[in-house]
Amino acid sequence: MEPHFISAYDIGLFTFFFLRENAVEHDCGKTVYSRVARVCKNDIGGRFLLEDTWTTFMKARLNCSRSGEIPFYYNELQSTFYLPEQDLIYGIFTTNVNSIAASAVCAFNLSAISQAFNGPFRSQENPRSTWLPTANPIHDFQCGTINDEGPNEGLTERSLQDAQRLYLMNDVVQPESVDPLVMQDDxxxxxxxxxxxxxxxxxxxxxxxxxxxxxxxxxxxxxxxxxxxxxxxxxxxxxxxxxxxxxxxxxxxxxxxxxxxxxxxxxxxxxxxxxxxxxxx
Structure with a gap:
């Protein structure tokens, strides 16, 4: 399925997007994951690579699951609500439409989201290889400031090549509580x-x-x-x-x-x- 965008929020120097999409990194069959993505507000694309394409785009999986020896996952994000006073994002998650009906509400702190974006990436060397953790070359990334030559003035060929392949985070964003705040079956x-x-x-x-x-x-x-x-x-x-x-x-x-x-x-x-x-x- 094509990415289904749920919401977007301007927070600090970033714009955050919440969505669900096919999990390309899932090795066994098709499944849908919920994501949070972010991009710098002043990102205008590359200079000789990735022209007209974001160079600061990153995304991470959101985990909303019922704990246990084998967790029960609510993989499909349906709605979000942002509480800026608390730095919290509430989200509704459900099971797939072809599965048994079940729903849950999980809450995520912006600090947990930032922690995932500061961690390692997950990438693959070629389309047939396994997705593996990859070190983050800039583990505490901050959006650059706009100068007279534009925000992409400092981009190198290596940084643009990294932006092409390093966009999926390895770490999953964990919710504030071990179990969802609200759960209901059927x-x-x-x-x-x-x-x-x-x-x-x-x-x-x-x-x-x-x-x-x-x-x-x-x-x-x-x-x-x-x-x-x-x-x-x-x-x-x-x-x-x-x-x-x-x-x-x-x-x-x-x-x-x-x-x-x-x-x-x-x-x-x-x-x-x-x-x-x-x-x-």
């Missing part, structure tokens, strides 16, 4: 937004997760306690017996509302739903 999650709520003694990340059949799961993560997750409720938006995929989610903080995009309409839901829960006296 359902496919589709979209995700995260709200930050200050409690009496800790900070909470409230996740709103849409499903393929038109409900929204509300779950809680506590970043001050090693980022553990738990379910709060499942919101039924459609009449009984009606199933319709949710296409988008958006939080309007000024209104404390969640907007839900369906095929031909938009629903507005208050983020605070205290009236739903009855207090016993």
């Amino acid at each position: 359902v496919r999650f589709s979209n995700l937004v995260v709200d930050i709520v200050q409690g009496m003694d800790t900070l909470y990340h409230v996740m709103y997760i849409s499903t393929e059949y038109g409900t929204i799961l509300k779950a809680l993560a506590t970043p001050n306690k090693n980022l553990q997750g738990c379910y709060l409720e499942e919101m039924e938006l459609l009449p009984a017996g009606v199933r319709e995929p949710i296409l988008s989610l958006q939080i309007l903080h000024s209104d404390r509302s969640l907007f839900v995009g369906l095929n031909n309409r938009v629903l507005k839901i208050p983020l605070e739903r205290c009236s739903t829960y009855k207090t016993e006296t």
Whole structure:
């Protein structure tokens, strides 16, 4: 399959892309991996090699899996949400459409992503050889500054040759928690937004997760306690017996509302739903 791009974020000197694609480095049959890629914002391509092609493009695999002697992998990224205040990227991962339905939410710190990009590459000498770890010639790479002659002025033939073959990182980006924050079988999650709520003694990340059949799961993560997750409720938006995929989610903080995009309409839901829960006296 062609790369399926999920999202992009401008962070510092880089633009980060989140995607899923066929795993070229996987030796046994076809499988899909989820990736994070990055490129310098001032990358305008090479001078005599890689003209009109990025020279700073790198990508690494994202791991979202259920731990065990044989881990269960959620390989296909569906949605992301970036919390710049926490340097966290939340992501929805699912199994392949031809597999048993299962979904999970994992969170990744930007420091873990940078660690993978500073590690060794994985490359192959020719199209028939095995992909093997390769030393990173610039293990702490930083984007160059734009001078009068342009950002590619310092590129050498060797650096451009390296850029042609060294773009896939060897190390996998690991999530913040050993197991996913949220896991559910027999359902496919589709979209995700995260709200930050200050409690009496800790900070909470409230996740709103849409499903393929038109409900929204509300779950809680506590970043001050090693980022553990738990379910709060499942919101039924459609009449009984009606199933319709949710296409988008958006939080309007000024209104404390969640907007839900369906095929031909938009629903507005208050983020605070205290009236739903009855207090016993």
